[in-house]
Amino acid sequence: MGRPGILPGEPIDQAQPGETPGGPTGKMPVLRFVDMPLKPPLPPMEAKSVEAIPEGDEWQYEPKWDGFRCIAFRDGDEIYLQSKAGQPLARYFPDVVEALSEVPAKKFVVDGELVIEVDGALSFDELQLRLHPAASRVKKLAATHPAMMVVFDLLADENGESLLALPLRERRQKLERFASKNLEGKGAIRLSPATTDLAKAKRWFDKVGGDLDGVIAKQIDAPYASGERTAMVKVKQIRTVDCVIGGFRYGTNSKVLGSLLLGLYDDAGLLHHVGFTSAFKKEDRQELTAKFNALKKAPGFTGNAPGGPSRWSTERSAEWEPVDPKTVVEVTYDHFTGGRFRHGTKILRWRNDKVPRQCTFDQVEGREGKSLALL
Numbered sequence: 001m002g003r004p005g006i007l008p009g010e011p012i013d014q015a016q017p018g019e020t021p022g023g024p025t026g027k028m029p030v031l032r033f034v035d036m037p038l039k040p041p042l043p044p045m046e047a048k049s050v051e052a053i054p055e056g057d058e059w060q061y062e063p064k065w066d067g068f069r070c071i072a073f074r075d076g077d078e079i080y081l082q083s084k085a086g087q088p089l090a091r092y093f094p095d096v097v098e099a100l101s102e103v104p105a106k107k108f109v110v111d112g113e114l115v116i117e118v119d120g121a122l123s124f125d126e127l128q129l130r131l132h133p134a135a136s137r138v139k140k141l142a143a144t145h146p147a148m149m150v151v152f153d154l155l156a157d158e159n160g161e162s163l164l165a166l167p168l169r170e171r172r173q174k175l176e177r178f179a180s181k182n183l184e185g186k187g188a189i190r191l192s193p194a195t196t197d198l199a200k201a202k203r204w205f206d207k208v209g210g211d212l213d214g215v216i217a218k219q220i221d222a223p224y225a226s227g228e229r230t231a232m233v234k235v236k237q238i239r240t241v242d243c244v245i246g247g248f249r250y251g252t253n254s255k256v257l258g259s260l261l262l263g264l265y266d267d268a269g270l271l272h273h274v275g276f277t278s279a280f281k282k283e284d285r286q287e288l289t290a291k292f293n294a295l296k297k298a299p300g301f302t303g304n305a306p307g308g309p310s311r312w313s314t315e316r317s318a319e320w321e322p323v324d325p326k327t328v329v330e331v332t333y334d335h336f337t338g339g340r341f342r343h344g345t346k347i348l349r350w351r352n353d354k355v356p357r358q359c360t361f362d363q364v365e366g367r368e369g370k371s372l373a374l375l
Contacts, residue, residue, distance in 0.1 A: 036109070037156070038155060038160075039073070040080050040082045040088075042109075043227030044111060045224055045225045045228065045231060045232055046228065046232065047216060047229060047233055047234040048234070049233070049235075050234070051235070053201055053202060053215055054217050059198075060195070060196055060217070060219075060220045061196070061198070062152055062192055062193065062217075063193065063204055063212050064213040064216045065122070066124055067113040067114050067115035069083065069111075069112075070096075070113065070114045071109065071111050074100055074101075074103070074107060075106075076106050081093060092132070096114060096148075099149070099187065103189060104181065105178065108154065109156035110155065112149050112152055114127065116130075116146070118145055126145050129141055150190050151179070151190065151192060152175075153171060153172075153175060164223060167220065167223060168223075171224065193374050196220065204374070205237065212374075213335060214334070215234070215235045218231060219232070236334040236335070237334060238332050241359075242328055242351055242354055242359045243264060243275075243330075244264070244328055245260050246261055246263035246271055246322065246325050247320045248261055248323065249306075256286065259276045259277065260277050260292070260329070261275075262275045262277060264361050266361055267360075269302075271301050271302045272339070272361075273301045273304050275340050275345055276341075276344060276345070277331055277344060277346065277347055278344060279346045280347075292323055295326065296323055297324040298322045300322025300325065304339070328350070328351040328358075331345035331346060
């Protein structure tokens, strides 16, 4: 688990020595928003996970972007970026702050997702690199790979008036008018598509690549449910893949197995670390510990090997144990991007019938890119 109040993968504000957290200059912002009824922190509307895209006239569908959730506030020259957990984001995304300052409207609040394009696809790794304490490093990263904000809701209009009580149907109409007046089609602030056509939503879900995280469905007549999961659901693509176990980690302060490290072979025959699985039953952990202790053998992974602990976890050990890559397991996953599974996987079954060298990257080919075409 991450730190209290911070979701895994959720950025936090971290000042470098001599600075206080806040804006891109390191100075704590004085949040006035005198004429704005909506002020940060504003809890974003959240989604409940479901297994299938809901059907019916009461739903609006949107792509689920794989980025950092962000609510952007503007009141004249004052701009504030808020993360999903209510933390300030401006110091990490000065390019987005600058883009918002160039929007003709001087007052508004929009809800959206921060994303970064690299070679035609969205890169979550580049987003994570932005969370650096040195402003000089952030500036260099922003110049190399500028961020975009994909906007999907308008929470306060150009007069600063709150739209939270309006149904989504009306907010979407106002957002589209706002976008036509204020947002360039290919600029750094872009309008996310939306539809009430179920067939179109299914095409997004079935055909779009790995940098799209699934489909969002929102109740079209519902107001903005700040901090709640009552008006929005998310559907992720769940797929399966056969992986080789190339190593494992013990649990925190324990000699009992905590997670298995998964690998896939490339065309050169190198085994690359691509993710982990830790969804074991408590009663199975001792047996798995004995099994993989007996298989310990270097190097485990012959290509990309596991790095240190997760950026978001203080409990996962940086140390890992290599094993002889003899064991194949079929796992379910929802997202493969940047050469690895974005989230933990779940074991479906052990594949004693499968040769490890058959576990290759071609199982996940075509799962990256393509979603930018929707903008």
